[in-house]
Each structure stands twice: as structure tokens, then as C-alpha cells.
Amino acid sequence: MQFWHRKRAxxxxxxxxAHLNGEAKPGAFAGYKVGMTHLIVIDNRGKSxxxxxxxxxxxxxxxxxxxxxxxxxxxxKTTSGLHLISExxxxxxxxxxxxxxxxxxxxxKKIEDFTDFDxxxxxxxxxxxxxxxxxxxxxxxxxxxxxxxxxxLKWARENLGKEFTIKDVFKExxxxxxxxxTKGQGFQGPVKRFGVALRRHKSEKTKRGPGSxxxxxxxxxxxxxxxxxxxxxxHQRTEYNKVLLKIGEKDELKPTAGFHKYGFLKNNYILxxxxxxxxxxxxxxxxxxxxPSHLIPTEAPAIRYIQK
Numbered sequence: 333m334q335f336w337h338r339k340r341a342x343x344x345x346x347x348x349x350a351h352l353n354g355e356a357k358p359g360a361f362a363g364y365k366v367g368m369t370h371l372i373v374i375d376n377r378g379k380s381x382x383x384x385x386x387x388x389x390x391x392x393x394x395x396x397x398x399x400x401x402x403x404x405x406x407x408x409k410t411t412s413g414l415h416l417i418s419e420x421x422x423x424x425x426x427x428x429x430x431x432x433x434x435x436x437x438x439x440x441k442k443i444e445d446f447t448d449f450d451x452x453x454x455x456x457x458x459x460x461x462x463x464x465x466x467x468x469x470x471x472x473x474x475x476x477x478x479x480x481x482x483x484x485l486k487w488a489r490e491n492l493g494k495e496f497t498i499k500d501v502f503k504e505x506x507x508x509x510x511x512x513x514t515k516g517q518g519f520q521g522p523v524k525r526f527g528v529a530l531r532r533h534k535s536e537k538t539k540r541g542p543g544s545x546x547x548x549x550x551x552x553x554x555x556x557x558x559x560x561x562x563x564x565x566x567h568q569r570t571e572y573n574k575v576l577l578k579i580g581e582k583d584e585l586k587p588t589a590g591f592h593k594y595g596f597l598k599n600n601y602i603l604x605x606x607x608x609x610x611x612x613x614x615x616x617x618x619x620x621x622x623x624p625s626h627l628i629p630t631e632a633p634a635i636r637y638i639q640k
Contacts, residue, residue: 346511356479363396372637398495422493464595505632507621512609516566526559
């Protein structure tokens with residue numbers, strides 16, 4: 333019942349619906365999932381029994397090539413929510429962006445022409461050509477620009493059409509929210525989909541069904557919340573308060589044969605504490621934590637060892 337109803341996501345990368353207004357810089361970033369590894373770190377949690385000792389820590393590697401901005405979007409608050417009033421694009425884009433959207437040939441609008449707006453957002457696109465995943469078509473999504481309107485406009489004026497990296501947005505030890513599409517499992521039965529227990533071998537008609545429906549069919553029809561077969565996986569999920577352990581350079585992690593089912597790192601990478609949804613090579617969107625926990629230290633733990 334926590335996730336209902338379990339339908340396929342509309343696209344292969346997540347749609348972020350909640351934005352925070354922090355500093356005058358982009359409030360999100362994106363990268364491609366490489367896989368998992370493990371670290372030996374010094375525990376810096378205040379009330380932990382192992383504080384100050386070396387502990388085992390699982391981590392996820394995400395490769396983060398630079399993002400490029402393609403346009404600015406001006407929004408106005410109305411009684412029915414935010415409405416897009418105008419958009420300013422830049423002609424300085426990569427040719428690969430034409431695989432995803434229609435690139436405007438002329439841009440007559442200027443940033444200085446817009447002063448009456450309530451929120452400013454930036455539309456960016458990824459550069460998968462810089463990685464080794466064998467893909468050229470970029471992903472396009474928008475993110476918020478924090479700070480006051482004047483500060484956001486200043487940042488947009490200086491960086492429209494330019495690259496920015498993960499170091500320009502986040503720092504080590506920060507809490508992040510992870511937005512991703514989970515690994516698809518296709519059409520599955522109720523045992524795998526909902527964890528329904530198998531019935532004994534002499535039960536009638538079925539062994540892998542939900543059993544007696546009982547009160548679930550007292551309304552002259554079977555209620556839609558009964559554990560039935562259907563789509564499993566490829567759902568959009570958000571995980572809160574994941575810790576950014578490290579922002580590393582591409583030459584620091586070099587396995588002899590590359591990472592399994594991914595290859596070699598060609599850009600900066602980050603280490604996220606714990607697991608992250610989705611298979612390898614899938615785009616992961618990172619945003620500032622909406623409800624950060626006060627129990628998590630604000631500084632990243634000291635890393636003693638990274639399994640390569």
C-alpha cells in the first residue's frame with residue numbers, strides 16, 4: 333500500500349516534482365550509476381557505539397559528467413500553481429541535443445527583458461558521449477535556481493550555455509535525495525510482486541494465489557488492492573537523506589578490467605552511502621535533501637580504504 337498503484341514509469345529517468353530554494357546555484361545534478369563497492373571509514377556518528385573506530389560501509393559509485401544549460405524558464409504564481417510565462421534559449425548547444433529536442437535556430441528573447449516573475453528554473457541536458465556507456469542521446473530535465481531573484485538571474489546570465497560540474501552544486505558530507513527508476517522485472521505474479529506466501533501443495537486450484545479473498549470481495553466485486561499479478565519494477569522512487577561520502581577524480585578508481593557491466597570511469601565520480609535504485613548505466617538525479625536528518629553528521633567520515 334505504500335506505493336500504489338504500481339505502474340510503469342513514463343520515461344527512463346525520474347521526474348522531480350519538489351524543488352528547494354537554497355543558495356544561488358542549481359539545486360540538483362545527475363549522473364550514471366556505475367555499481368557498488370565498499371569502504372572502510374572512521375565512524376563519526378555522535379551516538380554510535382563504534383564512534384572513532386573503523387567500520388565497513390557499502391557505497392554506490394555514480395559517474396557525473398558535466399551538465400550543460402540550454403534554456404531559462406520564467407514562472408509566475410497563479411491560483412492554479414506555477415505557470416510558465418516565457419523561456420530564453422541559448423544557441424550554444426551540442427549537436428547531440430538535436431536527437432532529443434528541436435533546437436531553436438534564432439533566439440530573439442533576452443534575459444534582461446524579464447523582471448516580473450516569481451520563480452526561475454534552468455533546463456539542462458546530460459553529456460553521455462563523455463562516458464563509456466555507448467550512448468549519445470542526452471537526457472533533458474529542469475532544475476530550480478536558488479537564492480533571490482537577482483542572484484539567480486546573475487548566475488543564469490553568467491552560465492547560460494556553459495558547463496557546470498558536481499563540485500559547483502554539492503559538497504562532501506551533504507545529505508541528498510535520490511530520484512531514480514527502479515530495475516524493471518516485467519509482468520510478475522503476486523508471490524514475487526507482493527510477497528504472498530505459497531500455499532500448501534494440496535490446496536485447490538492454485539498454490540501461488542492470494543488465497544481466500546474474504547472481505548476483499550464483499551462489495552460484489554474484487555477490490556483493486558488485492559495482491560494480483562501485474563507490472564513489477566521500472567517504477568519511479570525517491571529515497572531521502574543519502575549521504576554524499578566523496579567527490580573523486582576519474583583517475584582514482586581504475587579497476588584492471590573496468591567496472592562490471594559498465595567499463596571505465598572517464599569523468600568525476602561520487603560515492604553515495606548505501607544502495608541506489610536502478611540498474612547500471614541508468615541516470616540518477618540528485619537533489620538537496622527536503623527534510624535532512626539532524627542525526628546524520630554534517631561532515632563526511634574519513635575514508636581509510638576503497639575497494640577497487
